[in-house]
Amino acid sequence: MSKKYKKLAFFPQGWPEYIYVLSRDIRWYLTFISPYDYYIALTGIETDLVKSTIKRDVKFFVVSAGVDTQLFKPRRRDNDDIKVMVILRPEPNKGAEVAIRTLNLLSKYLDFTAVVIDHGVLEKFRNEIRFKYEAYKPVSREKLVELYNSASVFLFTSKLEGYGLPPLEAMACGTPVVMTDNVGSRAYAVNGYNALVDDTHSPEKLAELIQKVIKDENLREEVVRNGFETAKMHDWERITDNWVKTLKEIEGEIKR
Template sequence: MSDKKIFPKVTFVLSSITRSGGSRVTIEMANRLLEKGFFVRIAVRNKKVSFMEILRKKLKNLWLACSGADYTDWGFQYRGKLISFNNLNEVDIEDGEIVIAVGTKEIKTVQALKKNIIKIRYCHGLAATHAELTEKAWQDPMITLAVSQTLVPELEQYSGQKVNAVVPNGIRTDQYFDMDLKRDGIGMMYSAHYTKSPKEALEVIRRIKEQWTDIPLYIFGVARRPPEIPKEYYWRYPSIEKTRELYSRSKVWLSISRSEGFGLPILEAMACGAAVVCTENHGSREIVENGKNGILVSPGDIEDVVNKIDFLLSNESIRADLVKNSKETVSMFNWDKAVDKMAHVLISLSDKWKSTIAV
C-alpha cells in the first residue's frame, strides 16, 4: 500500500467548517488519509461573506490568540486542499472519485451530482430537530456510513437499506490525558444549541452552585457566557491544552445533550480521568456502559443528574472504578483503528466500482 496511485481520490463535502466536533473529526480523518497516501480534498459550501464579516473574524481570532484561547474554527488544522463551491457539479471531480457528504445538509447536493462517481453519506448524528429534512436526507438509497453502531437501526429504518459500514471517530491521546492536577470540581461543555439542552444545563449549574458552594465549576464552550455562569468558571474557545486541564481538574464531567452522534467530549473527559455522567442518546450509548465506565441518565431529568453527582462525590471508590474502566474504553477508540477502517471501506468501494465499470 506504499504506491500512492492505488488509492482512490476522496472529497469530503461540508456545509461549513466551524468549531463543531463534526468539522474537527472530518479534518482529522482527512489528514490521516493524506498520511496514508490518499488524495483528499475538503469541499465547503461558499457562503457570501462581507468584507466587514471577514475583518471581524480576523480580529476575533487575534483577540482569542492574545487571551490564550483558540481559533473559532478547525480549518487551520487541515493540511490538504480546501476548496469552496456554489455548485458542486462545477467542481472538477474525476470518474470513480469518492465524494462523501458529511452530515445531513449536503446529502442532496452529493446525490444530485451528474458524474460517474461513488457517492457516500456519512452520518455523524441525527438531529433532534428538523425531522422533515432528516427524513428526506436519509430515506433515498445511497451508500451509507455511520460513526456509531447505535445510529444504525434508525438509519436503516429511514432508508430501508443496510448501513454499509460503521466507521467510528478516534481520540487523540497525545492531546487528551490525565495531567495529574488537583481534581476538585465539576465540569461541563456548554452550548446554546437546542440539541445540547442549554436550559437544562443552566438549571444543573444553578443546582450545583446551590448544593456544593465550595466546589469549583469547569465549563467551556463557544457560546457567549450566559449570566447564570460565573465569569471565573467559564472558558470560551479554549485551546486544546486548556480543555485538557479543565477535564483533568474535574472529578465529575457532565454531558446532558438531547442528541449526540458520537460524543467525543465524553471520551476526552474519560481520557483525562474524569468520571462521566451523561444523558442517554446515540453517542453516549456507543461509549458508556451504565454503571461500569460511566453513568447514564434520562434526557431532561435534572434531579437525577444532581443525584448522580452527589452519589459520585460521596463514593470515591465507585468513582475511581468508573475512571479505571473508562480508561480501557478510551483505548478502544483510537484514530489508527478508525482511519484503517475508513481506508479499507473506501478501497473496497473503489475496487467494486472498477469491477462494475470493467464489466
C-alpha cells in the first residue's frame, strides 16, 4: 500500500513453516509483522498463530489458496498398475524420511511403483530405498497433472505447512490422498471424508492407510468424490475473487 497512508498489508509467505526450517526465535519474526495494520493469511490457523504474538490492533483477512481446476482435473488412466506418487523435498519440515520409510514398509505387502518428483532428495536415501520407483525432476504443471492422474494414491508426509497445496491438486485430479496432519492442510483436509490423515506421522500407519484406500473400493470412491468437490470449492477463480474483495476492502479503509 502507499506510504502516504502509513498503513500496510503484509502477507508472510511460508509462515509458520519458516520458523520450523530456520529455527529462529519467534521474536525475529515480530520485527517484520508488528508494523503492519493488515494481515492477509492463507488459513485461520496462520492468523491464530500471529494473533498470539501481536499485542496491537491489527485486522486479519483469510483469503485461502487455490487450484486451477481447468488444468488440474481427472483424466482416464491407461492401466491398472498400482502407483504411489510422492513429492520429495529437502527441507526438514517436508518429511522426506517419513515418505521413504513408509514406501519401504509398503513394499513388503504391496506390489507398486512409486512415482517420485525429486527435489534433490533421492541421492541422500538411495542406499535405503527398497521399493521400485520412477523418478522425475521438478516438472511442468502439465506434466504434474499427468503424474497425479497416473497415481493410485498421492502420499504427502509434511510435518508442518502454512497450507500445503499438493494434496488439493491431487484431489482436483481425482486421486485419493493419504497424508500426515501438517496443521495448515486442516483448512481443507478432513480425515475419512476427502483424505486419509495420520496425526502421528507414523510410517506404519501411513502404509496401512495406503493399503486401505487401495483395497477398499467404496472408501476410495467416497474419498475421491469428496476430494474432488473440495477442490472445486478452492478453485482459483473463487480465490481470486476473494483476493480482489479483500484488497478493495483494505483500500477503502485506508482512503477513509
